[in-house]
Amino acid sequence: MASNGKADLDVIIIGAGVAGLYAIYRLRKQGLKVRAYEAGDGIGGTWFWNRYPGCRCDVESMEYSYSFDDDLQQEWQWPERYGTQPEILRYLNHVAERFDLMRDVQLETRIKTATFDCDSNLWTVSTEQGATISAPFCIMATGNLSTPRFPRITGIDDFAGEKYHTGLWPKEGVDFTGKVVGVIGTGSSGVQSIPIIAKQAKHLYVFQRTANFSLPARNAPLDPEKERKHKEEYVERRKAAYSTPFGIAGYPPPDKCAAEATPSEREESYKAKWAEGGSISFLFAYKDLLLDKEANDTASDFVRDRIRETVKDPATAELLCPNDHPIGTKRLILDTDYFETYNRDNVTLVGIRSNPIETFTADGLQLTDGSRYDLDAISFATGFDAMTGAMREIDIRTDKGADIRAKWEDGPRTYLGIMVAGFPNMFMVTGPQSPGVKSQMILSCEWHVDFIADAIAHMRDNGLSHIDANEDAESSWVEHNNQVADSTLYPLANSWYMGANIPGKPRIFMPYVGGVEAYTNKCKDVVTKGYEGFRLA
Numbered sequence: 001m002a003s004n005g006k007a008d009l010d011v012i013i014i015g016a017g018v019a020g021l022y023a024i025y026r027l028r029k030q031g032l033k034v035r036a037y038e039a040g041d042g043i044g045g046t047w048f049w050n051r052y053p054g055c056r057c058d059v060e061s062m063e064y065s066y067s068f069d070d071d072l073q074q075e076w077q078w079p080e081r082y083g084t085q086p087e088i089l090r091y092l093n094h095v096a097e098r099f100d101l102m103r104d105v106q107l108e109t110r111i112k113t114a115t116f117d118c119d120s121n122l123w124t125v126s127t128e129q130g131a132t133i134s135a136p137f138c139i140m141a142t143g144n145l146s147t148p149r150f151p152r153i154t155g156i157d158d159f160a161g162e163k164y165h166t167g168l169w170p171k172e173g174v175d176f177t178g179k180v181v182g183v184i185g186t187g188s189s190g191v192q193s194i195p196i197i198a199k200q201a202k203h204l205y206v207f208q209r210t211a212n213f214s215l216p217a218r219n220a221p222l223d224p225e226k227e228r229k230h231k232e233e234y235v236e237r238r239k240a241a242y243s244t245p246f247g248i249a250g251y252p253p254p255d256k257c258a259a260e261a262t263p264s265e266r267e268e269s270y271k272a273k274w275a276e277g278g279s280i281s282f283l284f285a286y287k288d289l290l291l292d293k294e295a296n297d298t299a300s301d302f303v304r305d306r307i308r309e310t311v312k313d314p315a316t317a318e319l320l321c322p323n324d325h326p327i328g329t330k331r332l333i334l335d336t337d338y339f340e341t342y343n344r345d346n347v348t349l350v351g352i353r354s355n356p357i358e359t360f361t362a363d364g365l366q367l368t369d370g371s372r373y374d375l376d377a378i379s380f381a382t383g384f385d386a387m388t389g390a391m392r393e394i395d396i397r398t399d400k401g402a403d404i405r406a407k408w409e410d411g412p413r414t415y416l417g418i419m420v421a422g423f424p425n426m427f428m429v430t431g432p433q434s435p436g437v438k439s440q441m442i443l444s445c446e447w448h449v450d451f452i453a454d455a456i457a458h459m460r461d462n463g464l465s466h467i468d469a470n471e472d473a474e475s476s477w478v479e480h481n482n483q484v485a486d487s488t489l490y491p492l493a494n495s496w497y498m499g500a501n502i503p504g505k506p507r508i509f510m511p512y513v514g515g516v517e518a519y520t521n522k523c524k525d526v527v528t529k530g531y532e533g534f535r536l537a
């Protein structure tokens with residue numbers, strides 16, 4: 001029985017990925033009785049499910065880790081510049097063990113409904129198995145890219161061969177040796193997996209609807225001297241990260257616009273950044289790359305030229321050149337030998353923008369012009385119902401008639417990406433309209449969990465039991481989000497940031513792109529002003 005006497009727990013946590021695990025740790029320190037409910041049969045969220053070949057984080061491993069415990073960050077050793085999926089999952093399991101988190105995790109438990117009772121101030125959630133659990137507070141640690149989506153194309157169930165989704169990859173792995181394989185989708189998951197599948201498959205067909213920008217990751221074993229220095233500065237670097245746009249320290253912000261450099265200076269600068277690898281450094285070449293189309297064109301052209309230089313067949317190269325969005329306005333991909341892979345004899349790029357897949361068949365698929373591809377296996381790298389999908393899959397409502405699916409029908413509305421007005425005592429970690437996916441995700445998870453834990457502590461200290469966001473504060477925040485996004489080039493891309501990858505999903509720019517520094521300052525200001533914009537009772 002939790003401390004309020006009526007409930008099972010003090011806080012229900014939905015999800016045991018990066019956010020849920022830290023929430024257990026942090027709230028337990030406050031003496032709260034918590035439990036995380038996790039659909040998977042292991043912890044790790046994104047890093048549990050996305051086991052496709054080549055899956056790797058696009059943020060450097062020394063950054064992409066928890067900061068809450070200095071011993072942890074000093075002792076853990078990342079083998080490479082970018083963490084692989086197995087390595088990150090191993091790290092998260094280590095964290096769970098080290099801090100004894102598993103005793104408050106219930107695996108293989110998908111939450112189906114969450115209902116708030118306004119009189120008792122309690123959330124009751126129900127599991128797929130039919131159990132119910134109640135607590136005064138509920139935290140949605142449900143992730144941003146956790147609802148994989150297969151395309152809605154006829155015949156998809158008729159395909160008799162092997163069928164995989166990158167976000168639901170089998171634990172035991174897949175051996176494509178000797179098989180004719182189709183990959184559908186060329187976002188990050190496609191781009192990371194294609195070079196590896198190509199090495200195994202007898203033949204690989206890549207079905208590309210939209211070409212994407214990708215930069216070389218330049219992954220390598222972690223340089224011991226770099227690691228030593230980074231660890232020496234860890235505490236200060238973590239602090240400094242909050243005063244940066246993406247929550248990552250160590251990248252001096254640009255001071256020049258692209259037009260202030262000569263064409264040859266620009267070429268040199270892009271070349272150096274291309275050689276260095278990574279996306280932040282590249283996007284930090286000039287301060288207006290994400291604000292001004294002409295400035296952006298200089299960077300976009302540079303990358304298109306590299307693609308043409310790399311891919312030997314000119315028609316394939318042209319098809320691989322992104323032409324429908326400015327570079328950086330969709331999540332910039334980091335790859336290892338992606339474009340080089342198209343020089344292999346056993347790889348064929350099939351453009352399906354003007355000639356879409358008409359139907360799947362028992363043997364493969366057929367395009368609109370009637371051409372058929374016989375396939376032994378298909379890997380769907382078709383992405384996720386991002387940012388709102390996981391919450392919309394849970395039937396979240398209050399006894400006063402609020403219903404999250406109805407409320408978000410025209411797109412998500414939140415206050416700071418932390419609460420939704422009308423849904424008291426329910427918090428989100430990296431919810432829509434927070435920097436989450438536009439930042440070092442673990443930093444953002446820690447920031448939100450700390451904010452939530454502090455809010456709960458504040459309520460307890462002051463004998464308060466009810467917190468909700470004000471409609472007005474929420475509306476202003478949504479409007480501010482839209483204004484910030486509209487002042488950038490981001491809305492020009494049909495990205496999952498915009499909900500554009502899901503047919504029928506409202507188009508609204510979902511992440512906050514004002515930067516981590518502006519966002520965390522706003523949060524601090526809200527707290528200083530007595531939780532301005534929240535109603536506490």
Ligand code: NA7
Pocket residue numbers: 145151152153166184185186187188189190207208209210331352381382383384496501
């Ligand atoms: P993404 O980035 O959403 O990519 C999905 C890909 O699948 C993209 O190329 C889509 O083309 C393609 N797609 C989706 N539906 C279809 C249909 N119906 N037909 C053909 N092609 C389709 O997902 P990822 O998993 O690669 O990456 C998600 C994030 O994870 C990534 O940004 C990183 O942050 C990590 P489209 O562009 O819509 O034309």
